[in-house]
Amino acid sequence: MVRVMAEDAFEAVVGAHHAEIRRYLLRITARGSDADDLSQETFLRAFRAYRALPPGSNVRAWLFTIATNLGRNHFRAQGRRRRAYAAAALEMRPDAPDRTDGQVLADEARERLERVIRGLPAKQRLAFIMRKMHELEYSEIGASLSCSEESARAHVFQALRKVRRSLDGHLPIGMESRA
Amino acid sequence: MSPLPSVCRAIEPELLSVASGEAGPAAAGRVEVHVAACRFCREELAHYRALEGMMGTLRRAPLPDDDATLARAHLASRLADLRSRMVGFGVFPWPFGRILIGRSEQGVALVQYLPTGGSLPADVRRLLGEDAVEDRAATEGLRAELMEYLEGRRARLDWPLDLRRMRSDFQRRVLEATAALPYGAVASYAGIAARIGTPSAVRPVAQALRWNPLAIVIPCHRVIGTSGALVGYAGRRVELKQRLLAVEGVKMVGGRHDFKVDREAMYTTVTGEDEYCVPTCGSLLSQSLSTLTLFGTREGAEAAGLAPCTSCRPDLHPLPA
Numbered sequence: 001m002v003r004v005m006a007e008d009a010f011e012a013v014v015g016a017h018h019a020e021i022r023r024y025l026l027r028i029t030a031r032g033s034d035a036d037d038l039s040q041e042t043f044l045r046a047f048r049a050y051r052a053l054p055p056g057s058n059v060r061a062w063l064f065t066i067a068t069n070l071g072r073n074h075f076r077a078q079g080r081r082r083r084a085y086a087a088a089a090l091e092m093r094p095d096a097p098d099r100t101d102g103q104v105l106a107d108e109a110r111e112r113l114e115r116v117i118r119g120l121p122a123k124q125r126l127a128f129i130m131r132k133m134h135e136l137e138y139s140e141i142g143a144s145l146s147c148s149e150e151s152a153r154a155h156v157f158q159a160l161r162k163v164r165r166s167l168d169g170h171l172p173i174g175m176e177s178r179a
Numbered sequence: 180m181s182p183l184p185s186v187c188r189a190i191e192p193e194l195l196s197v198a199s200g201e202a203g204p205a206a207a208g209r210v211e212v213h214v215a216a217c218r219f220c221r222e223e224l225a226h227y228r229a230l231e232g233m234m235g236t237l238r239r240a241p242l243p244d245d246d247a248t249l250a251r252a253h254l255a256s257r258l259a260d261l262r263s264r265m266v267g268f269g270v271f272p273w274p275f276g277r278i279l280i281g282r283s284e285q286g287v288a289l290v291q292y293l294p295t296g297g298s299l300p301a302d303v304r305r306l307l308g309e310d311a312v313e314d315r316a317a318t319e320g321l322r323a324e325l326m327e328y329l330e331g332r333r334a335r336l337d338w339p340l341d342l343r344r345m346r347s348d349f350q351r352r353v354l355e356a357t358a359a360l361p362y363g364a365v366a367s368y369a370g371i372a373a374r375i376g377t378p379s380a381v382r383p384v385a386q387a388l389r390w391n392p393l394a395i396v397i398p399c400h401r402v403i404g405t406s407g408a409l410v411g412y413a414g415r416r417v418e419l420k421q422r423l424l425a426v427e428g429v430k431m432v433g434g435r436h437d438f439k440v441d442r443e444a445m446y447t448t449v450t451g452e453d454e455y456c457v458p459t460c461g462s463l464l465s466q467s468l469s470t471l472t473l474f475g476t477r478e479g480a481e482a483a484g485l486a487p488c489t490s491c492r493p494d495l496h497p498l499p500a
Contacts, residue, residue, distance in 0.1 A: 010258075018254065022247045032244030039247070040254045047258060048265075051312055110240070113233055132234045157195050164223075164230055171229040 010050050013059055014043055020060075020134065021067050027129050028071050030118065038074060042067045061140035068126055068144040075122055109170050116166040120159050123147075127155035128163075186213070187220050194220060198227030266307055267314030270299075271322045275419050278325070280318040281307060286339030287321060290394045292413045306344050306392055325395060331426040334362045336396050344392040349380075353387035360401040360472070363427040363479030365440055367405045369469030370450060378469075385410075400424060405468045407440040428475030445473035446480050446493055455480040457498060460491035 021042055026035035045066050053062065117125060123145055130136040130144065131152075142152035164171075183191075190213050196202035197210045214221040266288050268281035273292070279299070281289035291303050299307070327333035345351040352375045360366055366374075372384045388399040394413060400423040404410040409431075412420035421431060421438045430444035447463050448455040450472050458464055463471070474480040477487075477497055487494040 018251055019247045022250055023245055026242055026244060036250040039250055040257060043254055044257060044261060110237055133238050160195055164226055171226050
């Protein structure tokens with residue numbers, strides 16, 4: 001029956017994308033419990049709308065759009081509290097034992113990078129994470145943020161410039177091959 | 180810091196594209212020529228490339244709290260709950276307006292008459308719930324069976340039902356008693372009230388039937404006034420009630436807006452007894468309809484498990500067809 005087929009297909013959607021969508025939400029909220037709640041809400045909304053999704057749609061990009069909208073609503077609701085949590089989450093990260101000097105430097109630079117990303121304005125941060133962490137196309141990022149592909153690219157580039165400036169003196173020139 | 184020369188500012192977007200690995204060959208060529216001559220931009224390119232390298236590391240690095248197992252299990256249980264509540268519905272043309280048919284995972288949940296045009300009425304939207312989705316394909320087969328029923332080509336709708344949209348326990352009892360009325364039989368509102376043990380609750384019974392979420396399937400059209408008048412049906416759709424009853428073989432007299440079940444042309448049983456009679460048997464014609472169930476045909480009465488009365492012998496002296 002049509003219904004059953006649609007539901008089986010949705011199981012496959014959950015299987016294919018839930019972990020990544022949760023990871024995206026974890027990156028933008030910095031809290032496991034928020035990522036849990038928002039990823040569940042993303043897939044519940046997607047389930048309600050799945051039947052109306054035209055065949056051949058880009059399901060992954062569509063899920064990112066739903067997750068992004070939920071994330072932005074969440075930020076608006078949380079306001080300053082979110083930033084406090086994000087800072088606390090970073091501070092609570094345990095140091096990995098037995099790191100070499102090189103690793104320590106690389107880890108410090110990475111932590112600084114994460115902190116800089118968290119300090120970006122919302123649209124730039126979301127665009128940057130979607131592009132650089134999840135490798136979405138600019139058109140997909142534009143759809144998620146309700147803006148054009150060019151605006152999405154501009155958000156990512158502005159974020160890149162800010163991140164680059166914030167990391168002045170901390171960029172491991174010549175270390176990228178070790179990544 | 181002195182401002183960048185305009186040529187460096189102009190090439191910066193392409194420089195970022197090159198560092199990100201997104202630049203086309205023409206842009207890459209321009210950047211290559213520029214950085215060969217500009218030390219500042221050469222260093223910038225190196226910085227951006229280093230940044231890309233760091234981001235690659237960050238992308239591949241394990242995240243703290245990156246265990247989706249629990250969230251996935253919660254999601255599965257919430258999806259199962261949502262599925263069981265969710266109604267897929269279709270709206271179809273129907274004699275005297277439109278009909279909405281909704282089904283959930285448990286079974287058919289809604290059969291509602293709608294006006295010819297316009298959006299869904301508020302009470303229907305409330306019955307559908309916020310998780311309803313239009314799904315004509317899943318309900319088209321039900322519509323076809325209902326149409327066969329209306330045309331007299333089908334006497335049974337063997338559908339699994341989702342009865343979770345009852346307004347109250349009282350309504351549930353009223354609709355259960357109504358669902359027990361066999362094909363081709365009629366009883367009165369007072370009769371239904373008596374069957375559920377609240378003989379004075381005639382108006383509440385009528386109200387409960389008015390909000391029947393499963394029209395036709397729970398045959399509220401088989402419930403009539405104690406005078407035999409059809410009274411009302413789904414607002415002002417008494418002609419549809421007449422049509423449904425006529426299809427089931429119920430004999431009626433009158434016309435257009437004042438149809439009445441013709442008691443003298445109906446086989447009759449005292450509710451709860453196991454025999455059926457011709458209407459002239461004993462004092463049946465003078466008894467209130469609240470204690471009786473009427474059948475349009477002998478076949479209908481016998482299909483309901485009733486035997487012919489041994490006094491009036493409707494099997495030997497049937498009513499004129």
